[in-house]
Amino acid sequence: MNRRNLLGLLGMSPVALAGASALQASDKKTDQTKKGTTQTGGPKLEVLNPRGLPPPITLVPMAKRLDTLDGKTVYLISDGFPGADTFLNQISIWFKKNMPSVTTVYRLKAGGFADDDPKLMAEIKEKGNAAIMAIGH
Amino acid sequence: MGIPSAPLVTKAFKDLAILNAAKRGMPHERICFTPHPVWGKTPEEVRAYVEGLDPVSGKPLMKEIVDALTVPLSEEEKRSGLVSVSVGPPTFTDTADNLQEFYLNNGYTDFLPILLPTEEKVDRMMKGSSHKPDEVVGKMAAGAYPPWSYNVRQVAASAVMAGCRPEYFPIILAIASSGMASLFSSTNSFAFAMVINGPIRDKLEFNYGIGALGPFAQPNATIGRAWTLLSKNLGNGGIPGDTYLGSLGNNLNYNNVVIAEHEDASPWAPFHVQRGFKKEENVVSLFRGLGVVPGQVARGSSANENVQFDYQLSDLFSTFTGFFGALIIADPLVAARLKEQGYDTKEKLIDWLYKNTTQTVKDYKSRNYAYLFDYPRALRGDEPWATWYKLPDDAVIPHFPRASDFNIVVAGGQTNAYPQAGNLSYSASISIDKWM
Numbered sequence: 065m066n067r068r069n070l071l072g073l074l075g076m077s078p079v080a081l082a083g084a085s086a087l088q089a090s091d092k093k094t095d096q097t098k099k100g101t102t103q104t105g106g107p108k109l110e111v112l113n114p115r116g117l118p119p120p121i122t123l124v125p126m127a128k129r130l131d132t133l134d135g136k137t138v139y140l141i142s143d144g145f146p147g148a149d150t151f152l153n154q155i156s157i158w159f160k161k162n163m164p165s166v167t168t169v170y171r172l173k174a175g176g177f178a179d180d181d182p183k184l185m186a187e188i189k190e191k192g193n194a195a196i197m198a199i200g201h
Numbered sequence: 202m203g204i205p206s207a208p209l210v211t212k213a214f215k216d217l218a219i220l221n222a223a224k225r226g227m228p229h230e231r232i233c234f235t236p237h238p239v240w241g242k243t244p245e246e247v248r249a250y251v252e253g254l255d256p257v258s259g260k261p262l263m264k265e266i267v268d269a270l271t272v273p274l275s276e277e278e279k280r281s282g283l284v285s286v287s288v289g290p291p292t293f294t295d296t297a298d299n300l301q302e303f304y305l306n307n308g309y310t311d312f313l314p315i316l317l318p319t320e321e322k323v324d325r326m327m328k329g330s331s332h333k334p335d336e337v338v339g340k341m342a343a344g345a346y347p348p349w350s351y352n353v354r355q356v357a358a359s360a361v362m363a364g365c366r367p368e369y370f371p372i373i374l375a376i377a378s379s380g381m382a383s384l385f386s387s388t389n390s391f392a393f394a395m396v397i398n399g400p401i402r403d404k405l406e407f408n409y410g411i412g413a414l415g416p417f418a419q420p421n422a423t424i425g426r427a428w429t430l431l432s433k434n435l436g437n438g439g440i441p442g443d444t445y446l447g448s449l450g451n452n453l454n455y456n457n458v459v460i461a462e463h464e465d466a467s468p469w470a471p472f473h474v475q476r477g478f479k480k481e482e483n484v485v486s487l488f489r490g491l492g493v494v495p496g497q498v499a500r501g502s503s504a505n506e507n508v509q510f511d512y513q514l515s516d517l518f519s520t521f522t523g524f525f526g527a528l529i530i531a532d533p534l535v536a537a538r539l540k541e542q543g544y545d546t547k548e549k550l551i552d553w554l555y556k557n558t559t560q561t562v563k564d565y566k567s568r569n570y571a572y573l574f575d576y577p578r579a580l581r582g583d584e585p586w587a588t589w590y591k592l593p594d595d596a597v598i599p600h601f602p603r604a605s606d607f608n609i610v611v612a613g614g615q616t617n618a619y620p621q622a623g624n625l626s627y628s629a630s631i632s633i634d635k636w637m
Contacts, residue, residue: 067219067228067229105296106296106297106298107296108294108295108296109294109295109296109297109300109317109319110292110293110294110319110320111292111293111294111300111317111318111319111320112291112292112318112319112320112323112354112355112358113288113289113290113291113292113293113358114304114309114318114355114358114359114362114430114434114435115288115289115309115355115434115435115437116288116341116349116350116351116355116434116435116436116437117288117349117350117351117355118286118288118347118349118437119286119347119348119349119350120283120284120285120286121223121224121225121226121228121283121284121285121286121347122226122281122282122283122284123226123227123228123280123281123282123283123284124225124226124227124281125274125278125279125280125281126205126227126229126230126231126274126278126279127202127203127204127205127206128205128274129205129270129271129272129273129274130205130270130271131271132271133267133270133271138270144572144573144574144576144577145239145240145573146240146241146569146572146573147238147239147240147241147242147247148239150239150242150244150247151209151235151239151247151250151251153244154244154247154248154250154251155251155263155266157248158251158252158263162263163267172577172580173577174577174578174580174581175577175578175581176574176577176578177573177574177577178344178345179577185202188202188204189202189203189204192204193204193205194204194205194206194207194270195202195204195205195206195207196206196207196209196266196270197206197207197208197209198209198239199208199209199210199214199218200210200211200214201211201213201214201237201238201239201240201388
């Protein structure tokens with residue numbers, strides 16, 4: 065499934081993706097549960113939508129990209145899943161071979177895989193120009 | 202972080218990665234993908250991945266990574282603002298058959314038939330509690346996702362769907378108020394359990410005798426099921442590939458492990474009293490972990506004149522992952538025998554199990570969960586893992602980090618003297634009375 069369809073499943077409308085702010089979900093009632101459903105007999109019932117309320121999404125502008133990686137320091141971050149270290153080591157080897165002016169720095173993120181590691185993030189911000197983060201399995 | 206980054210994710214988690222990035226505000230994050238899995242591959246195999254194609258885009262992976270860090274941002278990628286997410290209209294109208302089909306097709310059910318949450322049924326359910334329909338009950342997420350919020354009426358809708366009676370509703374609200382979903386995103390296919398204590402066990406006719414963990418009483422069956430429906434509908438859990446990644450899944454997720462403690466037949470203090478509640482209070486306690494196994498598999502579990510349940514339990518727990526705790530579900534016959542052995546309190550048994558269920562540091566470090574979860578915590582200086590990682594390989598350490606990782610409840614019909622044991626961690630105890 066492509067990204068746009070996936071985001072549609074999330075409930076993010078194409079209008080939202082195009083950038084309209086603070087869109088509101090429709091609060092209209094519906095009498096059409098599923099297009100194409102074979103209609104069966106019997107009286108119609110009104111039932112509650114059992115879903116909870118998702119939080120609004122605050123769009124975060126992505127960080128400005130670099131003009132080039134030449135001469136830059138790229139942090140290679142593992143979140144701790146087995147194999148990430150091996151994978152990132154191969155990426156480091158690839159840079160040495162194909163883009164030798166790039167410096168790579170490997171780090172294992174501290175804490176659980178979903179935890180923030182503010183100390184490491186501060187280090188990357190201070191000493192790095194970009195990051196590649198390997199996530200899971 | 203403010204500097205360009207390229208997330209690198211295996212293909213199996215494509216939908217999860219895209220959707221979770223979107224939920225956190227970056228619907229266009231430049232995620233690069235590798236073949237799956239990376240775990241267990243040799244350096245040569247991994248090199249082929251690195252030098253090969255991104256299996257999602259079909260382009261060379263390293264070009265994708267370099268582009269992710271260097272290609273100028275599009276207008277979409279620079280965008281800020283607030284976006285609401287729709288879950289559809291507040292009500293649906295159709296025939297009963299079509300609505301059943303609609304709920305099933307939209308993931309609102311556990312794929313078993315439901316009671317349709319008509320306004321009349323939901324109103325009747327809410328009469329089981331004094332709390333107002335619009336009162337916010339809590340927030341829930343099925344993993345590291347932004348949590349959803351919900352009110353009393355929305356909780357009642359799932360309780361109706363599960364087949365609960367209105368008098369069960371305070372328990373459902375107490376569970377919902379915990380914010381703990383019984384469907385969790387982990388690839389490890391988690392299981393969940395609840396322990397019910399207090400007079401409400403008899404008032405609602407929970408089964409804590411013969412077949413205590415089986416499908417033999419309405420509150421045990423439907424309250425457990427309701428937790429799963431709450432988790433799907435209020436916590437957005439249980440969407441395969443998005444909020445649920447359990448590789449095999451877990452059959453216990455249908456209605457979870459519901460344990461009403463057999464307080465009268467137990468020689469020990471009830472579980473909720475151990476947690477600081479009064480005996481006459483009604484409490485639900487929640488657990489999370491991997492599942493439940495029968496005590497019959499333990500070494501030395503044959504019946505004899507001097508059966509040693511403490512050693513049996515320790516043997517059983519030595520096969521568990523120490524990442525989660527150990528929950529003993531003791532038939533009253535087992536509990537009575539343990540008391541005869543000298544364990545006149547749960548705490549004495551827990552202390553013995555903690556000290557006698559051990560492992561070497563070498564064995565510990567070889568475990569997947571130790572590398573994945575504990576080692577990063579050791580790096581951060583968290584104890585006891587920081588100390589364990591400094592010890593020599595032949596040092597002997599506890600199998601579980603803390604004595605508090607052990608918990609004991611008593612349930613069962615005394616037709617045979619076997620325990621069951623859950624690789625389950627205690628999470629929280631919630632007053633049911635507050636939701637009456």
